[in-house]
Amino acid sequence: MxxxxxxxxxxxxxxxxxxxxxxxxxxxxxxxxxxxxxxxxxxxxxxxxxxxxxxxxxxxxxxxxxxxxxxxxxxxxxxxxxxxxxxxxxxxxxxxxxxxxxxxxxxxxxxxxxxxxxxxxxxxxxxxxxxxxxxxxxxxxxxxxxxxxxxxxxxxxxxxxxxMSDERFIMACTLTAAEAVIMCIVTALVLVALRERRARVALAAAHAELQATQALLGEAVRASERLRLARDLHDMAGHHLTALKLHLDLAKRQAGAAAPPSLATASDLAATLLADVRLLVSSERGGGDIDMRLALQTLCAGIPAPRIALSIGERLGIDSAALAHALFCAVQEAISNAIRHADAASMTISLRRDTNGDLLLAIADDGRGSAGAAEGNGLRGMRERLDQLGGALLAANRAPHGFALDIRLPKTGTAGAPA
Known part of the structure; x- marks a missing residue:
């Protein structure tokens, strides 16, 4: 504090x-x-x-x-x-x-x-x-x-x-001209220093966005790979185990009372192994959600200014890459606007699910707010991207100063998606 x-x-x-x-x-x-x-x-x-x-x-x-x-x-x-x-x-x-x-x-x-x-x-x-x-x-x-x-x-x-004499008059005029030159130098030094600081902030923001995008892409790749492995395990090992179980049951029925105990044991083991494979496949499919936590934490931690307070709710796994991309782009655009236009000192970002499972993203800053009624290209593109997923965006100035974004996305992310 x-x-x-x-x-x-x-x-x-x-x-x-x-x-x-x-x-x-x-x-x-x-x-x-x-x-x-x-x-x-x-x-x-x-x-x-x-x-x-x-x-x-x-x-x-x-x-x-x-x-x-x-x-x-x-x-x-x-x-x-x-x-x-x-x-x-x-x-x-x-x-x-x-x-x-x-x-x-x-x-x-x-x-x-x-x-x-x-x-x-x-x-x-x-x-x-x-x-x-x-x-x-x-x-x-x-x-x-x-x-x-x-x-x-x-x-x-x-x-x-x-x-005063001519020499002193010329000296006084020279000092006045020198003061004017010093004034120009002072202004130029501050301009250069602030431009260099803004460049460092922009470079740090770009680096943070790159790291966050890399984290989000890595999470999406890992989720896709887990899903592929689960599908292959189900299609290959599951198929062969099912066939093995059927043949063991058939052999046990054909042998009748003369069937050795080991045949029944093998049939039970095949059934158990098939159940374990199905459980593993189900868990891998369920674990294919994309976790936004790491990507957003990486993005916010790399921004030197404004200060960002990030709050992420529990059970936030997202099973849609389009939903994850829309949320990440919304946060990225809001931070860029706060850096370039709002002159904000601090921001708050909150991502959670409501009781219905919908995703709620709230972003607010303490900058100068929006001066005009028309939305810029960034907000317009954000709204169009959310509309395709059935989401809603509410953007407004805060009192006494600042700007706020409230975004709602359905848990499926397909309500307004094109067919």
Whole structure:
């Protein structure tokens, strides 16, 4: 349980922790020591000075104006601290996925974060550009371009307002261009890292599917081989034992009272052996069911994300390869959708039989759910496959978020099969 909570909270905690590491020391120093001139020469410094000028008198020969300086410093401390806290809170909520309203993941929320990063300064813009790396590529590029324009404009306006030599002006513009390059590098690094992680998850999922398919195929082959051996044993040994029993009985009747005791014993042994063969054949035929447990356990154990809780009922032997294939494909498709589209953190899969012997498969995740009314190709193909076996599929969004599949298949799997 502790591991599950940690895995769920860690992706959301990354960005507040990054804000604390980047902006925390600056905020602490700002409250411990009085702000210097460089702190006032920023967007936040100009805002703090403008507000302080409305409540204090201007410096003159009689009034030194220390009240204005002190108020400006206090407002600057409050403004930068509030921007850092607000930025971290928005980053936490944006990373919470479908647990919060979609407006928190809208471009307006990104624009608000950008404003907080520019006003708050202290490296928050780098945390912002790192966060852009989690977006789709086109949206990340557009947002990064907007961030570079806004941050560079704010820096250049501050530079232009200062009286400095040509060399210092060129140096300041160079530093601004270097900051823009660093922003691009940070976004690119996060994009590459997340793409590599998604590739590893997809590779692990494909490997798990291959292993599960191999286990299911091996189980089907073993069941088919047992059935073939039982059929051959019945057709060959059973036939000869039956003929032997008939001839022994005939010989015993022809001999009459002169029949030796060994003839009766041989007839009894033949009857016993024939009964044992029939019992063995019956048990082998009954043991030809396909056990889905190993295949599903292999599939779910090899998926690194989302976390999958698998529950399989007892007495789940399936005597139809078509039924086993339909169930396996349904689970496989649901896991693929959760990985590629739902951005789910956890899933539950339950397979059991009801009192009538029908197979019930329930799958649920905590992802973003289905945005549209139309079904995708995966769900449509799943429904068609189940219809051929007389099954039913119910797919719907969960409250407050997530997606659920409920599948029912008749125990014979032939109710709707084509003739």
């Amino acid at each position: 502790m591991t599950s909570r940690f895995d769920k909270l860690f992706p959301r905690a990354v960005w507040p922790l990054a804000c604390l590491l980047v902006a925390g020391p600056g905020c602490a120093l700002l409250w411990i020591y009085p702000p210097d001139a460089d702190n006032f020469r920023s967007v936040g410094g100009y805002l703090a000075h403008s507000v302080a000028a409305r409540f204090t008198s201007a410096p003159s020969a009689l009034v030194a104006g220390t009240d204005r300086v002190e108020l400006t410093a206090l407002l600057l401390r409050l403004l930068r601290t509030a921007c850092a806290i607000g930025f971290a809170a928005l980053a936490w909520l944006r990373a919470s996925g479908p647990a919060w309203p979609a407006v928190l993941r809208s471009p307006a929320a990104l624009a608000l974060q950008l404003c907080l990063a520019v006003v708050g300064d202290m490296g928050l813009i780098y945390v912002f550009t790192a966060q852009l790396g989690t977006l789709p590529l086109r949206q990340a590029v557009r947002s990064l371009a907007a961030a570079i324009v806004v941050a560079s404009a704010a820096a250049l306006l501050t530079i232009v307002s200062l009286h």
